[in-house]
Structure formats: C-alpha cells, structure tokens
Amino acid sequence: MKKYLLKAFSFIIKDFLVESSYGFNVLMQTIGIIFSVFTFYYLSKIIDLSQTPELIKYKEYFPYVIIGIALSNYLSVATRGFAQRIRESQLTGTLESILICGIKPGEFLILSTLYDFLFSTIRIFIYIATAFLFSKGSFYINQIHYSILILLLSVIAFSSMGVLSAGFVLMFKRGDPISIIYSTLSYLFSGVYFPISLLPIPLRFFSNLLPMTHALEGLRKSLLTETTYTDLLPQIIALLIFSLVLWPLSLLIFSKAVNKAKYEGSLSHF
C-alpha cells in the first residue's frame, strides 16, 4: 500500500512539475474559470425562471448552469484524459520506458490521470465556491457529503469511457472518436445548460442512457435542493449500473489493445 501511494504521489508530482514548467499555464486556467463563472453570472440575469418551470426548484439559473459546467470539466478529463496521456507517452516514448520498469498498463493508465483528476477536483471546487459566493443562498453546503458521493460515482462511470477511448488510441494509433462523440452527446443531451425535460420525448429517453445525465441530476439535487439519501437513490443506482457494466468492458478492451500493441510493437510510436 505504501509503495502504491508513493507511486501515485510520484506521478502527481511529475505531472505537476511538467505542467508548471509551462509558466502561467495553471494561473491562466484558473483565470479562465473565474471569467467563465462571471459570463454565466451575467447571462443568468436575463433568464426568467418563470418561463422554465423545470428550473424553479433550483431557485436560480446561475448555480444550475455552473454545476453543469463544473461537472462537464470532470467528464472531459475522464473521457479524454486517458487517451491523451496514452498518446503523449507514446510520443515521448515514456509509455514503453515505464512499462519496461514493471508497471502494468492498467496501473499506468490510472496513475497517469491522477493529476488531471486532482486538478479537475480543485477546479470544481473553485467553480462551486465562486458560484456559492455570488448566488442568492441557493446552495445546501451541509449536504456536501452527498455531492462527494455523487462525484466519486461519476468519476468511475465517466472513466470507463475514457479507458475505452485509450484502448482505441492504442489500437488505431490516431483519432479518438469515442470520447469526441460521447462528450458531444453528453453536452447536448444530459442537461449541462438546460433541463432535459425541454427535449422531445424520444431524446429524453436517450438522455437517460448517458451517465452524465444522472450525475448532473444527483449533484444538483445534493447541492441545490434539500435532499436525502433516498431522494438520491435513483441517481446512485444508475451511476452504479453504468460503472458495473462499463468498467469491466472497458478494461477488457484496453487489455486487448495493449496485447495487440505488444504484438505490433506500437507501444513506443504513434
């Protein structure tokens, strides 16, 4: 366990050092978050909730949309991050050199995205903290433990798509259609910017097939409405089902992809 924690810590420090070597990268990203929060703050002032009854339970559009944007950051890291890390490490040859050091491919995949998840979690908290400061008291901060549970389940459900996507990159060297299609659909159909009840009925059914829909619903319920575990049970169950079905499938496909790359000798080139 201690050895594994040290490995995890080393991957995080390594990625932090690489990122911070690019000067203002981290600072610019933080400024970007604050700018986007203010954009939606002013945008939300022109949205009249009485025209969209689906939003009334959330009291304001601003915290509603900020939660959507914050979680879509997670979705982006989880779906694109794995493939991106695989691609980078193929280009620099570090994938092969790390595997030669005895690290298992699945272990590499998880360790190499730890920094991205950590940084995204910090970003989520910056988003939510800024929205908390500027909203009119719509947040139920005492329910944050529910939100953490939903976030945790969301990461697992989203990541399975990311692992699938990483497998695709290893197999076909380029392109990453899985994450592009998946995140585009999620942005449109899972209620990032507007309630899915505004969509036509057949599309609403499609929305329910996306983990993001349930993650957003759960996170908004836990942060913006008075809720209990029982109220959150449908979202928790949905996210658990996604995780239980997609994780083994994605790991199987990824291990097949690594095997294929070891036959083709393509671990070190892209």
Added chain:
Amino acid sequence: MPKIELKGVSKKFEIKKTKTEFFLHPFKKSYKNVLDDINICIEKPGIYSLIGPNGSGKTTLLRIISGILYPDVGEVLINNSRFNLNPSKVFLISESERGFFPRLSLINNLKFFASLIYSNMREINKIITDILHEFDLEKEKNTRFQELSTGTKQRLAIGRAMLFNPEILLFDEITKGVDIKQQQIIYSLIKRFKDEGKTIIFATHLIKEVEELSDKVILLNQGKIFGFGNISEVTKDINRVFEIQ
C-alpha cells in the same frame, strides 16, 4: 546465473500501404519478415555482441528478449521459464533521446523512475545519490533532460537501468551519436557490469565495438542467425555479411 534461451522466435510486421495500394486492395495485408526462426542459448554471463547491418532485426530481437514486444511464433525462456516483463531480471536500454520526460530535470527523472520500484523516500534518495556519483551525473542533475548532451543522456539511461540492478542488460546501439570520450566511458561501464557477473547483449553495427567488447558474437542478417561464437570464429561470416550489404 541467468540463462537466456530463444526457441524458434519469428516476427513479422505489417507493411504500411501507399494510398494507391489502399484503394486497389483495401483488405489485402502484406508483411515483412523481421526475424525468422531464431534459436539461441546464452548460458554464461559475459558480453555478447549482436551485430548485423541496418534492418537485420537487432532491435526487434532485443525488444522481444526484454518482453516489451511479443514474438509471433516461438518463446523466450529466462532460467527455463517463460519470460514476462521484469526489470530486475532483464532491462533494455535503447535510444536515449526518448523514454524520459524532456521538461523534467535529470534528478527528477531519476526520482520518478526510482519511485516505481522503491517503497520509501530514504531508499530513493540514497540510490539516486549513488547513481549520480557512479555515472558522473552530479554536475548536471538540475539540468532539464531536453538540454542534456547525448552522452549524458546515455549515462542517465544506464543509471536508470541500475535502479533495478538487472541480471541481464540489453543495449541497443547505445553509443550512437556520442563522442569518443563518452564511448570509452560507456565501454568501461559495460566491462564493469560484466565483472559484476551480469549478462550483456550489446547491439551494434560497428565491428570496432565488437572487437573491443565481445566475449561472443551473435551475427544477424535478414532476420536470421548467420553465426554465433567467438570473434575469431565468426570473422569470416561478418565479412561476408557486410560485403553482401
């Protein structure tokens, strides 16, 4: 004492199609045989030069022995058991321009790789201090990898391998692009590893290196073993192969 055995190892790679070929025969695949029925048994520690012209299959053979590449047919046995990646048994040191983090300093690169095997920081700091000293890397420890000279990068690559203290070291054209002084340093390191009882397989296409270092020579040409023995036993074959090229 490690024993390396390759039994009937063959490997082919798919040849990439040109655009015209792709349109004419979209489903037809063609392959190039890179290794063809390789059988070798290395029983004693020492320095084994793997020599052959460019494209003879040296790198592919070393990658298969290291476990990072699977053969299509045949098997690699280390101490009579089928081999899987294990850095404390076999470690491949290849082209040093890649495989490190360019924007990290030399010492941070070493620390990262050390953390993959050691379980506490005290151990890591100790082994790194030893390696920096042993491979004369102290002066440049804070220099970013991308700013290091080729010779320093090669010594760093050898230093990284020594984190794992492997029984078998595979070198893939490690002296490519380094000056004579650095070459001599690398040669003396390889000789020292031999004295420590390690088995070294050293891929090169330079006959001078083979003469300076080898206990035995493995001659590879067009994916096949053309000779295996002492330098005097394979000189004729070496001349023949290099003349053919």
